[in-house]
Amino acid sequence: MIVGDSKPLEEILEMIEGKDKVLVLGCRGCVTVCNVGGEKEVGILATALRIARKKRGLPTSIEERTLERQCDPEYIEELAEAAEGYDAIVSIACGVGPQFVAERFPKVRVFPGINTTFIGGALEHGVWSERCQSCGNCLVHNFGGLCPIARCSKSLMNGPCGGSANKKCEISPEVDCVWHLIVEKMAEMGRLEELERVWPVKNWITSRDGGPRRRVREDLKQ
Amino acid sequence: MKAGSNLEKVLAAGHFAVTGELGPPRGNNAEEVRHKAHYLKGIVDSVNITDNQTAVVRMASWAACKILIDEGLEPNYQMVCRDRNRIALMSDILGATALGIKNVLCLSGDHQRFGDHPEGKNVYDLDSVQLISIFKKMRDEGKFLNDKELDGAPGIFIGAAANPFADPFTWRAVRMGKKIAAGADFIQTQCIYNLPKFREFMKMAVDRGLHEKCAILAGITPLKSVGMAKYMAKFVPGMDVPEELVKRLQGVDKKAQGDEGIKIAIEMIQEIRETIPGVAGVHVMAIEWEHRAKEIVEGAGLLPRPVVD
Amino acid sequence: MRLQYPSNIKVIQLPCSGRVDILHLLKAFEDGADGVYVAGCKEGDCHFLTGNFKARRKVNYVKQVLAALGIEPERIEMFNMSSAEGPRFAQVAREFTQTIQELGPSPVKTAQAA
Known part of the structure; x- marks a missing residue:
């Protein structure tokens, strides 16, 4: 929501x-x-x-x-x-x-x-967390179901950076290091090797960076 | 030779390399850059010039690099992904190499929430790994990211950072490997205080054969005082200062703590050099203590620096 | 036991203090109440486990709203007491009335009268 x-x-x-x-x-x-x-x-x-x-x-x-x-x-x-x-x-x-x-x-x-x-979900009653940055090109399945774009403070695709400590982000002890979570999750799933890939630069044209977005569905238009 | 820089030549000749670091001033005080530079001349093979480190606004790294070149030193141009998108990063490396800069260090950059303009918008179009790969492409293929031909490809010796002490620990050597796979020619590590942990990190790196593909320089920062040691341990994310080091500093008179810090740095360099396989040199970050860099390098038996043609 | 408490207090009974709503509390002020307090069970004694904790959080929320509106946040409070503590009920009633009397009439009411 x-x-x-x-x-x-x-x-x-x-x-x-x-x-x-x-x-x-x-x-x-x-x-x-x-x-x-x-x-x-x-x-x-x-x-x-x-x-x-x-x-x-x-x-x-x-x-x-x-x-x-x-x-x-x-x-x-x-x-x-x-x-x-x-x-x-x-x-x-x-x-x-x-x-x-x-x-x-x-x-x-x-x-x-x-x-x-933000676009996020409820962690518990009264607590919400950001989960999506609407970049227009979802990749979460590659990262154990966690989004590095929305949840890494630097949107790193090849993280974690050197500021990750005790599972927390360098910006605040309140913020999880999503890359720590990604590495843990992929290890649990036996998919850690997939993270050794150097992720190429992201195409931000589908994101806000490509200008205000508009979507047209011909099948629905009247 | 990729760039023909002094650092590249020293490493290629098999010497134990020594790099230094210089933070540009918070103003346009060129004299300050020259002043700090003269302490490092002849002491190190090349000097990192930080790029708005800790997200505090300072003189542009490329400009301070140029001042160093004019003073007869070789700079390592640090570039962070925080403040520039792909257009600016590619443009800046072209401009920098046109001015004679030959070494670059690719970094993600500290988040601006630490800095002196925390309300700013960040960029992070690329991450450091991607930046390395783009620079490699520009150098080796003579092409921009979009595959268009360059009118003059930059000869650059590409560097990257690694923090052996950040989490998750077991992923650290793997991530360094990604940077090397992307095209890093040399790596400089975060300041090392916890030697056993660094040793473990290097073992993982050597097991992966990373030291054969890339020169790994161990980061050394002398501790000036107990206060600095405690601050680093507590407030700098991803920094590991063991308690026994703090105690060792506490064991000497306050005025002698700086000397003790230098002694510790020298011992560390010697131990790393003699006992940890895969380390090609040291990166001495005597932050705001440039005038004491010489004592460290000399004390570690690394002077005079080799002259390689 | 016939205990005296100030007659200006209007008691609104609820099955649990947790049932009280932010809107109930604000409406009371809108309609000119000089002060409002919620009397809930003792902490740890809630039949529904957390009703009185929830009530306290709502009271705190309303305190913030009042402060933002330039009205003394002391005009709303939460008190905990057991149903067996008649004397405490009367004492709290007297003390809170005293507090409100010291604060004077609600500015909502005085502005309307002027």
Whole structure:
């Protein structure tokens, strides 16, 4: 899923300063699963914003709504009638949400209420870890099912570097050295020799480096 | 000869090579480079010029290399993959060799989160192994990575680093082997303090025949004080400073700790040279202590340096 | 045993303190409560094992929200006590009321009145 973090309340308050009628807009997709932008978080954020407004004796028209997804125009369309009645919409979907909403309703100020952080998974309730950098050319099967591109701080394809100590990355004792894990895993699988190959340079054209990406499926297009 | 550098010639003639290291200043103080260089002249066969080491901004490595050439020393141009993509790395090696630089050391580079601009974006288009292979291709085939012909191929003696003390230990010699397979002509190791472990590493390397394909230089950094030893042990990732070395330094008067550190370095060089098979030389990294490099090299009986034509 | 505790405290009963929600706590402040506290079982005594620990974490979260809104985080607390400790319940009620009285009315309420 796409994992995000709430923006600091102070930052959101600054965004909506002077905007009387505000909609906090959630998404039932990834951000619901990672507990940052679903219906419940919409309620919490909207309530906090109302408290802040009340505290200053300001109008408290902070409304709540959660769409099925914010990355599909058909769901954004559900806002068609209401959108322009708001002075601001705070989207707490991933970075796609505020862009789709802003594109559809150009007259309304749209703000991002969360910071989109990474593509990852839950290690346990309340803990997520980055697992994919969407490089556009998946190679994890060559590395024991572990991604050196997303999980090595230097994206080394021929690691581990000299900074690997006690299974941890040189950047922080909080970060696993994925190359240590790769070597261990491949050894367990009896495939260590495969790692002796000198991996050639990666073609980054399928990654963000090749420019913004777009995908067209002729079989699905209407 | 691949590059015809002094380092390459010394090694080819079978001499026990000695390389040094010089960190460029955090400014454009060319005089500082010349000042440090004169301590190393005639003491080492070539001098590594670090490339923004520990991700702290310093004078460009190639520029400091050029200053050394002008002073009559031979530089080893260190290049890290952190700050440049393939375009810049290939371009820089062309420029560097055009200025007379003949040795290059290919590194991944310390992550910028250590450095003085931790908020920067890194590159890591390539890793050090891939960088070695590209430079080899440019030199041997006269071609860029994309197979297009070069207008003038760089004659370079290609170096790489190995850290015998990083984890996982048993993979370390294998990874060094990958660098050699990719085209490394010489290897310089991380600072050695744990000799038994280095011995074990070299045994794995020799068992794989790596010492026959490539010159392996053992890294030596004199410990200036107990504080430095403790700092290295605790805060430098992948550094192994055994407790007994710290104790040995603690056993002497504070003012004499530096001398003791130099003595330890000399003993290590001698022991490595005499008892560890497969080592072709030493890389003496007297960091911010260039003026004492001579004592170490001389003490180890490695002066005068051979002159090879 | 008839113990006195301040009459301004409105008790909301839950099956377990773990059932309390961040939103419940915030709503109370939105609706003008001057202070809110969660009375949970003693640590280690939760019938559902970790309900009271979860409640404490939620209370801490709300403390952060209040701080970000410029409201004293001391207006929300978590207390642990057993159901057999009537006197402690009354004592906590008195002490917390005292704390809140010292802090004065919630700024949410005073701004509305002004």
